[in-house]
Amino acid sequence: MKAFTVHKGLVAGIDRANVDTDMIIPKQFLKSIKRSGFGPNLFDELRYLDEGKPGQDCASRPLNPDFPLNWPRYQGASVLLCRENFGCGSSREHAPWALDDYGFRAVIAPSFADIFFNNCFKNGILPIVLKENIVDTLFKDVEANEGYELTVDLPRQVVVTPSGEEFSFEIDEFGKGCLLEGLDEIGLTLNDADAIRAYEAAREKDTPWLFGAIK
Amino acid sequence: MAGKTLYDKLWDAHLVKQRDDGSALIYIDRHIIHEVTSPQAFEGLRMANRKPWRLEMNVATPDHNISTDSAERAAGVDAIPDETSRIQVKTLDENCEYFGIREFGMNEMGQGIVHVMGPELGASLPGMTVVCGDSHTATHGAFACLAHGIGTSEVEHVLATQCLVAKKMKNMLINVDGVLGTGVTPKDVVLAIIGEIGTAGGTGYAIEFGGQVFRDMSIEGRMTVCNMAIEAGARVGMVAVDDKTIDYFQGRQFAPAGEVWDQAVAYWETLQSDADAEFDAVVQLKGEDIQPQVTWGTSPEMVLPVSGVIPRAEDESDPVKKQGIEQALTYMGLEGGSAITDIPVDRVFIGSCTNSRIEDMRAAAEIARGRKVADSIKQVLVVPGSQMVKAQAEKEGLDKVFKEAGMDWREPGCSMCLAMNADKLGAGEHCASTSNRNFEGRQGNGGRTHLVSPAMAAAAAIAGHITDVRTFEEGGAS
Numbered sequence: 001m002k003a004f005t006v007h008k009g010l011v012a013g014i015d016r017a018n019v020d021t022d023m024i025i026p027k028q029f030l031k032s033i034k035r036s037g038f039g040p041n042l043f044d045e046l047r048y049l050d051e052g053k054p055g056q057d058c059a060s061r062p063l064n065p066d067f068p069l070n071w072p073r074y075q076g077a078s079v080l081l082c083r084e085n086f087g088c089g090s091s092r093e094h095a096p097w098a099l100d101d102y103g104f105r106a107v108i109a110p111s112f113a114d115i116f117f118n119n120c121f122k123n124g125i126l127p128i129v130l131k132e133n134i135v136d137t138l139f140k141d142v143e144a145n146e147g148y149e150l151t152v153d154l155p156r157q158v159v160v161t162p163s164g165e166e167f168s169f170e171i172d173e174f175g176k177g178c179l180l181e182g183l184d185e186i187g188l189t190l191n192d193a194d195a196i197r198a199y200e201a202a203r204e205k206d207t208p209w210l211f212g213a214i215k
Numbered sequence: 216m217a218g219k220t221l222y223d224k225l226w227d228a229h230l231v232k233q234r235d236d237g238s239a240l241i242y243i244d245r246h247i248i249h250e251v252t253s254p255q256a257f258e259g260l261r262m263a264n265r266k267p268w269r270l271e272m273n274v275a276t277p278d279h280n281i282s283t284d285s286a287e288r289a290a291g292v293d294a295i296p297d298e299t300s301r302i303q304v305k306t307l308d309e310n311c312e313y314f315g316i317r318e319f320g321m322n323e324m325g326q327g328i329v330h331v332m333g334p335e336l337g338a339s340l341p342g343m344t345v346v347c348g349d350s351h352t353a354t355h356g357a358f359a360c361l362a363h364g365i366g367t368s369e370v371e372h373v374l375a376t377q378c379l380v381a382k383k384m385k386n387m388l389i390n391v392d393g394v395l396g397t398g399v400t401p402k403d404v405v406l407a408i409i410g411e412i413g414t415a416g417g418t419g420y421a422i423e424f425g426g427q428v429f430r431d432m433s434i435e436g437r438m439t440v441c442n443m444a445i446e447a448g449a450r451v452g453m454v455a456v457d458d459k460t461i462d463y464f465q466g467r468q469f470a471p472a473g474e475v476w477d478q479a480v481a482y483w484e485t486l487q488s489d490a491d492a493e494f495d496a497v498v499q500l501k502g503e504d505i506q507p508q509v510t511w512g513t514s515p516e517m518v519l520p521v522s523g524v525i526p527r528a529e530d531e532s533d534p535v536k537k538q539g540i541e542q543a544l545t546y547m548g549l550e551g552g553s554a555i556t557d558i559p560v561d562r563v564f565i566g567s568c569t570n571s572r573i574e575d576m577r578a579a580a581e582i583a584r585g586r587k588v589a590d591s592i593k594q595v596l597v598v599p600g601s602q603m604v605k606a607q608a609e610k611e612g613l614d615k616v617f618k619e620a621g622m623d624w625r626e627p628g629c630s631m632c633l634a635m636n637a638d639k640l641g642a643g644e645h646c647a648s649t650s651n652r653n654f655e656g657r658q659g660n661g662g663r664t665h666l667v668s669p670a671m672a673a674a675a676a677i678a679g680h681i682t683d684v685r686t687f688e689e690g691g692a693s
Contacts (some may be wrong), residue, residue, distance in 0.1 A: 022654045033254035051660040053280045085415040091350040091421035093366035122368035174238035199231045209471035209479045
């Protein structure tokens, strides 16, 4: 996994609440057996006017002129500004894969759905919770200022505006550590292999029906 | 010191290691695998040259993108017409064979939607931690499992280590006392709960459903309720063990037997919250207040009793909510101020991990029996949740009831709940659906979903529009 330390990038906003993972990446693209290549289909139904199909050349598809990510001013955006309960619904990790493939490194919202939030950390994307009034202000500032960039400083846990104003955010220590170092979580867990084996041995004695059932 | 909640007990029983940074290693007893969220995880294992930690804790089946058409299913995996679907199902078969994981293949008895086949095989049992790369895994909480959906990286993590890195959630009790009225079902209860607390109301919580309404409910009904915990934002929804729970598992294929059964039952009987347990949040509802529910918008919280009137955007003062109502009404092609029962219906879907068990089939058949689907309805799909549900329904003659009413009786799978296969809505079509999500495009690009119970869906098929199932007399022409 790629590490996340400090990132400065263009901000694009999607001004609607409860953006679900079906919206982030529709189901027809979940048939892929790869982790990459989902970027062109990010927000497919909002972004294009026709119905998206897997394997299509998206460059020649009709764009929805009302969708912010299609506006020239937001091309190259890498910080996504959103409303409450972002990423609700399906557990599909294809959602953060699509955001990552498109080029987003950080997502800012007043709240996130649990599974999506968790999935971001496995893919080098930083989900940041900021208070609703701050997100409101950011939406206004992004709209008013073309080329509006934010700096996301993970070690210091702050978002820095172009004027130097800083908004701090909370993050759990484990998630922060994994992102900062781009750690392989499985490798980390396997460091505790002895603890897992000890747990299994005790558990197998107390609850034998849990072991060896499916064959 | 306060007693423990059911969630506290399950957490403590599965804690392998508490780390200094606040995270914990939790042991996973059962991992259910399907074709859509697993290929990248298996590929990850191969690339890192890792093996599954404990093979027999895994069970697999294809469900999400397989055809429900009898002829297509009979032709087998190699004949799946859509190439990307075929590759995905074959990839699951190949991965299970390569790693040695027990798979219930596409046409094998035992196959079904992961959250239908797991419990019916006894592959998931009370007190287990159950995970699956699918957000509706909370279904298994109906019998006191700590069960939740995970992403593909976590699928790989569980395969490789039999553990997950987790952080303990907060406890929420949703208490529904009293009794439900005639025609009011578990689906209506959970939709009413989501209407009450909102789609983010349960975020960060493990929900326990308690109260007389859940005690009176069957295990299958409890599965319907727990299934939709995620639609209230909670990864976990649970109901405590009682006699019904224990009866449900007796004699199931992978359930223990003999002396070990008795030992298991003694443990399962401890799986309730202590009387003095403290919850971080408590929500109270009354069973008598719940009517059959219908969603009108594009989020499960946009739900009303069938007697309700669709809201007007101008009556909402909160700007974000107002915009949400406007967007939903535009997408759904509905007018604020009109009656829920005025919503037209083009197609009907009876199925999904929420409502495709035998009791759901029976409830829908009860309404369909002796009646005909309205001429204006283009299609009614009845999709049993598993091979076993299909076989049982056919034994009871329910397939004939559906066919005589003009409905399609299909092969088991996820079908039009998420429309990954050919079962989908056309743009602008309204669907009375027993599934769990009414998101934009969920059931097909431009499709308009109205979430309802199986009985309400069957009633809509007969009436040609959303209607109150309580106005139907049993087993006769309407």
